[in-house]
Amino acid sequence: MLKKTTIEKINEVAAALIQKGTLIAPVKEDAGANFREIKDPREIYLDYYNTVLSPKNVFLPQMEDFIKYKLTKSPSEAQQLELNLKPAFLFGVRPCDIKSFEIMDIHFNAAGIIDPYWKARRENTTIIGYAFDLDSPPDQADFYNTLFIGAADPEGSDIFMVKRGNELLLKGITKKGETLLEQLSMMPEGDDKDEKYFADYVQRGKEKRTRFMPLDDEAVTQKYEDIFENNDYWTKVSDACLSCGICTFVCPTCYCFDICDENLFSNGTRRRIWDACMFTDFTLEASGHNPRTKVSQRLRQKVCHKYSFHVRKYNVISCVGCGRCTRSCPVNIDIYSMVEAAMKVQS
Amino acid sequence: MTNFKQIEENLKWEAARLLEAGSVSVVLAYTKGMDEKHPQPFAAKSAADAANIVFNEYCNHNLARYIMRYTPGTKIAVAVKAADSRAVVVLIQEEKIKREDLVLLGIPAAGMKNQKTDEIIDDKTTGGLANPVICDILLGEEIHTGKKASPYDVLAQYEQMDKEARWEFWKQQFAKCIRCYACRKACPLCYCDPCFIDQTKPRWAVKSPQEHGNLMYHLTRFQHLAGRCIDCGECTRACPVDIPLYLFHKKVAKDCEEMFQQAAGMNIEDKPVMVDFKVEDSDKILE
Numbered sequence: 001m002l003k004k005t006t007i008e009k010i011n012e013v014a015a016a017l018i019q020k021g022t023l024i025a026p027v028k029e030d031a032g033a034n035f036r037e038i039k040d041p042r043e044i045y046l047d048y049y050n051t052v053l054s055p056k057n058v059f060l061p062q063m064e065d066f067i068k069y070k071l072t073k074s075p076s077e078a079q080q081l082e083l084n085l086k087p088a089f090l091f092g093v094r095p096c097d098i099k100s101f102e103i104m105d106i107h108f109n110a111a112g113i114i115d116p117y118w119k120a121r122r123e124n125t126t127i128i129g130y131a132f133d134l135d136s137p138p139d140q141a142d143f144y145n146t147l148f149i150g151a152a153d154p155e156g157s158d159i160f161m162v163k164r165g166n167e168l169l170l171k172g173i174t175k176k177g178e179t180l181l182e183q184l185s186m187m188p189e190g191d192d193k194d195e196k197y198f199a200d201y202v203q204r205g206k207e208k209r210t211r212f213m214p215l216d217d218e219a220v221t222q223k224y225e226d227i228f229e230n231n232d233y234w235t236k237v238s239d240a241c242l243s244c245g246i247c248t249f250v251c252p253t254c255y256c257f258d259i260c261d262e263n264l265f266s267n268g269t270r271r272r273i274w275d276a277c278m279f280t281d282f283t284l285e286a287s288g289h290n291p292r293t294k295v296s297q298r299l300r301q302k303v304c305h306k307y308s309f310h311v312r313k314y315n316v317i318s319c320v321g322c323g324r325c326t327r328s329c330p331v332n333i334d335i336y337s338m339v340e341a342a343m344k345v346q347s
Numbered sequence: 348m349t350n351f352k353q354i355e356e357n358l359k360w361e362a363a364r365l366l367e368a369g370s371v372s373v374v375l376a377y378t379k380g381m382d383e384k385h386p387q388p389f390a391a392k393s394a395a396d397a398a399n400i401v402f403n404e405y406c407n408h409n410l411a412r413y414i415m416r417y418t419p420g421t422k423i424a425v426a427v428k429a430a431d432s433r434a435v436v437v438l439i440q441e442e443k444i445k446r447e448d449l450v451l452l453g454i455p456a457a458g459m460k461n462q463k464t465d466e467i468i469d470d471k472t473t474g475g476l477a478n479p480v481i482c483d484i485l486l487g488e489e490i491h492t493g494k495k496a497s498p499y500d501v502l503a504q505y506e507q508m509d510k511e512a513r514w515e516f517w518k519q520q521f522a523k524c525i526r527c528y529a530c531r532k533a534c535p536l537c538y539c540d541p542c543f544i545d546q547t548k549p550r551w552a553v554k555s556p557q558e559h560g561n562l563m564y565h566l567t568r569f570q571h572l573a574g575r576c577i578d579c580g581e582c583t584r585a586c587p588v589d590i591p592l593y594l595f596h597k598k599v600a601k602d603c604e605e606m607f608q609q610a611a612g613m614n615i616e617d618k619p620v621m622v623d624f625k626v627e628d629s630d631k632i633l634e
Contacts, residue, residue, distance in 0.1 A: 029523070030523070031589035053525070053587075062555075062556055141381065239413075242585075244532035245528055245529070246529050258554070262553040262555060271555060273556075276527070279528070280540075281541070326381065330408075330533050330585035332387045333380075333387065334380060336381075
C-alpha cells in the first residue's frame with residue numbers, strides 16, 4: 001500500500017501516532033536534529049540531513065535502569081524494574097541508520113545471548129524510514145555507498161518514505177507497516193503514478209554517490225590483521241586523536257556498555273550506561289593494570305573492531321558509513337580516510 | 348587580515364629546517380584532513396612530513412594539548428596562535444613542560460573561522476589577542492589593528508541574568524550533556540590523570556548522564572580551570588551538543604582579572620593567581 005501526504009500535513013500523521021503510543025522523531029536542537037520522544041506534533045522537524053546522535057538510543061538508551069535498591073535494606077528487597085512499553089513509532093530514519101539496527105541485532109538479538117530490553121524495544125517499534133533527498137548533494141563525510149547502502153534503500157523499514165517536492169510518499173514494506181499505514185486514514189492512497197515514482201526513487205537512490213572506495217570485506221579484514229602491529233600507521237592516524245568518546249557515542253553501531261551501581265544517599269540503582277573504548281578506564285583492570293594505555297592502542301581497537309574483528313566473527317563490517325564520527329570529531333579525524341590509508345600500506 | 352598561505356609556507360620551512368637539523372624530534376602543526384576545511388592536528392617527525400603541513404583559517408585546535416603526550420625532555424616545536432601560546436605559558440608555570448624543550452613557532456592570526464558555520468570567531472574565543480604572547484620564531488607579521496573587542500564583550504547577555512536565571516540556564520545546558528568528555532580532552536589544561544570524574548574511590552559523581560552528575564562534572568571542571576583557562580574555546584568547539592562552556596570560563600576569567608589584575612598565561616614569570624597570595628588581594632570572593 002502507498003499513501004501520501006505533504007510536509008505541512010505531517011503534523012496530522014504525527015498527532016495520530018502520538019495517540020497510538022510513543023512517537024520518536026527528529027526535533028531541532030542547538031547542535032542540529034536529534035531523535036526524541038515527541039508529545040507535541042508541531043515539534044516534528046523534517047528539514048534535516050541526518051541527526052547528530054544516531055537513533056541507537058531508541059533501542060539502547062544511554063542509560064537504562066535495571067534494579068532499584070536501598071542501601072539501608074537487604075539486597076533481597078531490591079526491585080527489578082519492568083519495561084512498560086507503549087507501541088513506539090520511530091519516524092524519519094535514514095537508510096544507513098536502518099542498516100545499523102540489523103548489525104546491532106547480531107549482538108542483542110541473535111548471537112546467543114538475547115538482551116530482553118533491546119528485543120522488547122525492537123519488537124515494539126514500527127520503523128518509518130526516510131530516504132535521503134536525492135536532489136541535494138550528500139554530506140561530504142558520508143560514505144554509505146562504500147558499504148553497499150543506497151540513499152533510498154527501504155529494506156529494514158516497516159514503512160518507507162520518499163520526498164516528491166513538497167509531498168511525502170509512504171509505502172508499507174512489512175506486514176507491520178502495512179497495518180499501520182492502513183490505520184492512518186487521514187492520508188489518501190496513491191495511484192500507479194505514485195507507485196512508479198516510489199520505485200524509481202528507490203532505484204535512483206542506488207545510483208546516488210557518496211564517497212566511495214571499492215572495499216572488499218575480506219581484503220580489509222586481512223589488511224587490518226596484517227598491519228595490526230604496524231606502529232607507523234597507528235601512530236600516524238592517532239597523533240591527532242584526543243581519545244574522547246564522541247565518535248563512539250554518535251556511532252549507530254557502537255554498542256559497548258558498562259553496568260554500574262549508582263547511589264544517591266541511600267537510594268541505589270543498578271543501570272547500564274554507554275561506555276567507550278576510547279576512554280582510558282575502559283580497559284582498566286582491578287589490579288591497576290591497563291592493557292591499552294596509549295591513544296593509538298585505543299583507536300586501533302575501535303577501527304579494527306569495526307573493520308576486522310567484526311567481519312571475522314559475524315561476516316559484516318560494523319560500520320554503515322553515516323559519517324557521524326567524522327562530522328563530530330573535534331580534530332577532524334575521518335574513518336574513511338583512515339581505512340583508505342590502511343589499504344595503501346604495504347604489508 | 349592574516350596571510351594564511353605565507354604562514355603555511357613559513358611553517359613548512361621552519362618545521363623542515365628544525366627536523367632536518369635534529370633540533371627537535373616533533374613539530375606540532377596541522378595537516379589536511381578530509382578537505383581544506385577540516386584540517387587536523389599533526390605531528391611532523393621528519394623533514395618529509397613537514398611538506399604535509401597546512402595552515403588556514405580553520406586551524407583552531409589548540410596544539411598545546413599534545414605537548415604532554417611526549418616523554419619529558421623530548422624537544423618539540425609547536426605552532427602557537429595566541430591562545431596556544433598562553434596555554435604553553437600556563438603549562439610551563441605549572442611545571443608540566445619545560446621552556447628549554449620547546450621551540451615556539453608563533454602565528455599571528457586574525458580571521459579564524461568556525462568550520463561548521465564559517466563565522467569569524469576571533470572575538471569569541473581568542474581572549475581578544477591576535478599575536479602569540481611568547482614565541483621563538485614569528486611566522487608572520489604581528490597584527491596591530493587598533494582596538495580589539497574586549498574578550499568579555501560576549502558576556503553582556505549572560506551577565507544580565509540574575510543568580511536564579513543563571514542556575515536555570517546551566518541546568519538546562521547540562522541536561523544536554525552526553526558525557527563524551529570531549530571538553531576535557533580538547534582542553535590544553537585538563538591534564539589530570541586520572542581525572543576526578545574517573546576515580547572510583549571515592550566516586551565523586553555518577554557516570555550516567557543525569558542532572559546531578561553532569562552538574563558535578565562540569566562545575567568541578569569549571570573550578571579546576573579558574574584562573575587557568577586561557578580562553579581558547581576548544582571545550583565549546585569540541586562539544587557535540589553545543590553547550591556554551593566558554594561563557595562560564597570567561598566569566599570566571601573576568602572575575603579573576605578584576606580581583607587579581609592578572610589574566611592567565613600571559614607571562615611565564617607570573618605566579619598563577621590561585622597559588623599566589625598577596626596581602627592586598629581582593630576579598631570580594633569571600634563577601
